[in-house]
Amino acid sequence: MREEKIHQPVMVSEVVAYLACAPGRTYVDATVGCGGHAAAILEASSPDGSLIGIDRDGEALQEAEASLEAYRGRYTLHRADFRDLASVLQQEGIGSVDGILLDLGISSLQVDRADRGFSFRNDGPLDMRMNREGGLTAEEFIRETSEEKLAMFIRTYGDERRAKRIARAVKDAVARGPLSTRGLADTVQEALGGRRPRKGRIHPATRTFQALRIAVNDEMQALAGVLDDMPGMLLPGGRCCCIAYHSLEDRIVKNAFRDQAGRGMDRREPVVDLLTKKPVRPAPEEVDSNPRSRSARLRAMRKKEN
Numbered sequence: 001m002r003e004e005k006i007h008q009p010v011m012v013s014e015v016v017a018y019l020a021c022a023p024g025r026t027y028v029d030a031t032v033g034c035g036g037h038a039a040a041i042l043e044a045s046s047p048d049g050s051l052i053g054i055d056r057d058g059e060a061l062q063e064a065e066a067s068l069e070a071y072r073g074r075y076t077l078h079r080a081d082f083r084d085l086a087s088v089l090q091q092e093g094i095g096s097v098d099g100i101l102l103d104l105g106i107s108s109l110q111v112d113r114a115d116r117g118f119s120f121r122n123d124g125p126l127d128m129r130m131n132r133e134g135g136l137t138a139e140e141f142i143r144e145t146s147e148e149k150l151a152m153f154i155r156t157y158g159d160e161r162r163a164k165r166i167a168r169a170v171k172d173a174v175a176r177g178p179l180s181t182r183g184l185a186d187t188v189q190e191a192l193g194g195r196r197p198r199k200g201r202i203h204p205a206t207r208t209f210q211a212l213r214i215a216v217n218d219e220m221q222a223l224a225g226v227l228d229d230m231p232g233m234l235l236p237g238g239r240c241c242c243i244a245y246h247s248l249e250d251r252i253v254k255n256a257f258r259d260q261a262g263r264g265m266d267r268r269e270p271v272v273d274l275l276t277k278k279p280v281r282p283a284p285e286e287v288d289s290n291p292r293s294r295s296a297r298l299r300a301m302r303k304k305e306n
Contacts, residue, residue, distance in 0.1 A: 009036030010243060010293045011282055015101060016044045018241045018275055018300035025098035028052045028089075028233075030082035030226070035064035037101055042071040051075040052097070054088055056131040081131075083222040086229060096235045102242045104223065104249055105296070106130075106213070118213060120185035120205060128213045138212045139179055147171045157220070157248065158211030166191050166208055184208070210246070223249060227256035231271045234303040239275070241300045250279060250297045257301045275300040 009015075015037055019027060021044035029038045032053030042051050053068075053075060055061050061077050068075055078088050082102060089095065106118060114124030117138060128138035142150065147167050155163035169191035173179055179187070188205035189195075195204075214220060230240050244250040255264065262270030279297035287294045 008290050009033075009040065010103065010105065010290070010296045011280070011286070011298055012037065012040045014280055014298055015241055015243075016040055018280075018298070019099040019101065019239050021045045021049065021099070024048050026050045026052070026094065027099040027101070028054065028085065028097050029101045029103075030054045030085055031101070031103045032064050032077065033057075033060050033103070035067035037103060038064065038075065039068055039071065041099075041101070042068065042074055049074065052088065052092060052094075053077040054080050054082055054085065056081045058131075058133075081222060083225050085226055086233060089233060096233050096238065098235055098238045100230065100233065100238075100240045102223075102226070102240070104219070104243060105245045105292075114181070117181055118209070120181045120203070120209065123180050123182035126179055126181055126184055128209075128216045130217050136216065138216050139174065141212065141216050142170055142174050142179070153215040154208055154211045156211070157214040157246075158207035159247065160207040160211065162192060170208075181209075214246075220248065220252065223252055224256070227253065230256075231260055231303050236303055236305040239300060239302045241298065243296050243298045244279075245295045245297070250299070253299050254279075257299060260301065270304065272301040272303050275302055 019041065021027065021041050023045055025045055027041050027045065027049065029041065029051060032038050032055045035053070038051055038053050042049060051074065053064055055064070056079060058079055061079055064077060076092065078091070080088050089097070114122035115127070117125050117127030126137060126139040129135055136144065150171065151163040151167035154160045154166055160166065166188050169187050170184065173183065173187040185203065185205040188208045192204045234240060242253045244253055257272065257274055258264050259266065259268060260270070260272040261274050262268055276299045279299055282293045282296055
């Protein structure tokens, strides 16, 4: 199951190693968040490596600006979706770069603030938008989506077997009036029998929250699009590193990299080499210190040099 990352970035040493961070090179953190990975990349590429940070969450970019203060002059930050990576590079006057990172988790800045609506830990409005300046909130999305389509999203993006039952209950609940995060969680729990989760088990609503967030932010379509364009944005020998937290995301990354390496069903001419045959998982010590890293899966590839 995918869940949130916290300010402590996931698999930092692995990211730095697979990106082969070195002085004089240019990197992109296309999901810069609060700047944890970006700081590690800038440190590893000292004294003159540079970084372009992208995030659609304006509040996260403010945090990143503060955390990267020591590297001022070596980075730029852009408020944008990672699917707009090519246009950001164009704005920077850069055709291609040495390394690109995509960390597909969400930050504690988003999860821990009740007003963002990503979690039912504390009651708040059912928002879930990464960019709060546009698009439907999760509550509006539920209202405007048919029960059948809502069930499809919950089943596909949440790996939830009882999606039809949940979708019916959620649609009934939102028809009765405003729905908060705690209200959604209670509705899902009741639809699944009302039992509290046993110790060590996830809450019954976790999969539904995950599915709604992915659907509201159109995360899967954005991921597939940017991965398709990835080789063209890398210099020869340049590397891409992706961290996924959900089986469907990881499958999209795996299939895109395999296709680009000539190992897909169409057997296209290979343009990249795979650096990871299987997903790399966090070390047990990291999972112990940062339980939210437990579902992380890292894959990496390198663009061929000729």
